[in-house]
Amino acid sequence: MAEKADSELVRRQNRLLVLGALRQHGASARVELGRLTGLSPASITTICAQLISEGIISEESLPVITPPSGKRGRPTVRLLLNPGAALVLAVKISIDDVMIVLTDFRGETIARTEVRLPTYDAGRDLFGMALADEIARFLAAQRVVPRKISRIGVAIQGLADSRSGSIVWSPAFKEGDIPVAHALEERFGVPCFVANDANMIAEGLVSADRVRYGGVTAAIFTGYGVGMGVIINGEVFHGATGAAAEFGHMNHIPDGALCRCGKRGCVEAYVADYGILRHYTGETGREAPRSAVPESTMTGLNQKAKAGDVKARAAFELAGSALGYGIGRVISILNPDRIVLAGPGLQTSELMDQAMREALEKSVVEVLRRDVAIEQVRFSDDMIIRGTVDALLRIIDRDVFAIATPQAAQALAAHG
Ligand SMILES: [Zn+2]
Known part of the structure; x- marks a missing residue:
């Protein structure tokens, strides 16, 4: 029995390696897949045959180019993920606004919408149903039946509880403990997760570049709020309940602002x-404002600071200093090789950047910080939804398609 369990585990790992390589590198010949995964040609042949018969991947033949010798060359056959193998739905909730994106198994967008949906005053028990109504309308407009969806992922600002699938606290809601996953699972019969938006940005980084973000990275978002996603050995670390890395709500000054x-x-x-x-x-x-500060206001403030306005300079320096001391604590705890700062443009404030680096120098010994790369990425709302799609597809690869069981085959048949 133990031997059988072992071989199943190996097979699952190998299938996951092949799916991961195709997801990362796109269409690849069997030889390339062998090189990318380290698997033997025989294993690649077997796994690909299974995945093709299950409808998870498919073959494409590139046109044969006849060499000058006149002898016909062999066609190049490449393997690629079958877009129809699964559909996923990514949802991003911000204050009184919901973005819904439907993608195929390759992560290509099939349809998207952004609708106004009251969140702040929605009420604890009604929001889940209202969101389900909105999703049902969107799917009906796309002529997609809910059972065709494999997974739903919901990204929110604030604290998410992955065990209960609820929003514990979010600036988008007046009340706390809003159940979301349960309402959607009940309506559509599709597994659903609720996660913090900064963690979804981190998921997106991992998908975008598995080599660059394959070590220990802390991705810090600054803008209308402050969040962080932590990547450990190439995997986003979610913590016991999905609330890991609440950098923004870590205390900077006791009894402060x-x-x-x-x-x-x-x-x-x-x-x-x-x-x-x-x-x-x-x-x-x-009391903090409910809605985001317009970017133009922040740009204006930045220009004032640049022109020498004392108060504006002080505000950016205070922000940079708080950020630097915070990053210092992160470095002391995690020993990361990379810190990614993602924001809507504020990093361009040289004052903030300078104050951040000074605070970092004061707070962490040189030996701990000298090898940490600090890079800046311009943030867009799409990074959250993209990361949510990436997380959903990784879950399907791992929990559904890596397992070659009769159930998986049945699940596939249902999607066909
Ligand atoms: Zn706070």
């Missing part, structure tokens, strides 16, 4: 756009 989460002194209360703006206007103790 009021944060959107209701606590005082969080990193976010200094680094988020609203925090910087409040420090400029001197209203740090007031």
Whole structure:
């Protein structure tokens, strides 16, 4: 029995390797797949034959180019993921706004929509149903029956509980503990997860470049809020309940400026756009704004700082300093090889960057920080939805298609 379990485990791992290589590199010949996965030609042949018969991958023949010798060359056959093998639905919730994206098994977008859906005043028990209604309308418009969807993933700002599938706390909602996954699973009969948006950005980074982000990376988002996703050995670390790496709500100054989460002194209360703006206007103790600060306001503030406005300079320096001390703690705990700063453009504030580096120097010994690469990535809302799609596809590869069982075959038949 143990031997059988072992061979099944190996087969599962090998199938996952092949799927992962095709996902990362696109259409590949069997020889290339062997090189990418380290599997023997015999294993590649067997695994590919199985995956083809199950409809998960397919073959494409490239046209034969006749060499000058006149002898016909052999056609090049490449393997690729079958787009119809599965469909996934990624959902991004922000304040009074929902984005829904439907993609195929290759991650290509089939349809997308962005609709106004009240979140802030939605009420704990009604939001899940309202979201399910919106998704049902979207699928009906696309003429897609819900049972064709393999997985649904929901990304939110704030704290998500992956075990209960609920939003524990989010600036987009007045109330807490909003059940989401259960409502969608009940309506559509499709497994659903709820996750923090910064963790989804990290999922997207892993998919975009498995080599670059294959080690230990902390991806920090700054903008309308502050979040972090942690990648450990190429996998996003979610913590016990999905709430890992709440960098924005880590305390920076005990009893300091009021944060959107209701606590005082969080990193976010200094680094988020609203925090910087409040420090400029001197209203740090007031309730945080519900909606995001317009980017034009922040650009204007940045220009003032550049022109020498003392208050504006101080606000950016305070933000950079809070960010630097925060990153210092992250470096001390994680020993990362890379820190990615993703934001809507604020990193271009040289003042903030300089203050961040000074704080980092003051807070961490040189030997710990000298090998850490700090890079900046311009953020777009699409990074969250893209990362959610990537996470969904990785889950399907691992939990559904890596397993060659009669059940998996049945599941496939249902999708065909
Ligand atoms: Zn907070």
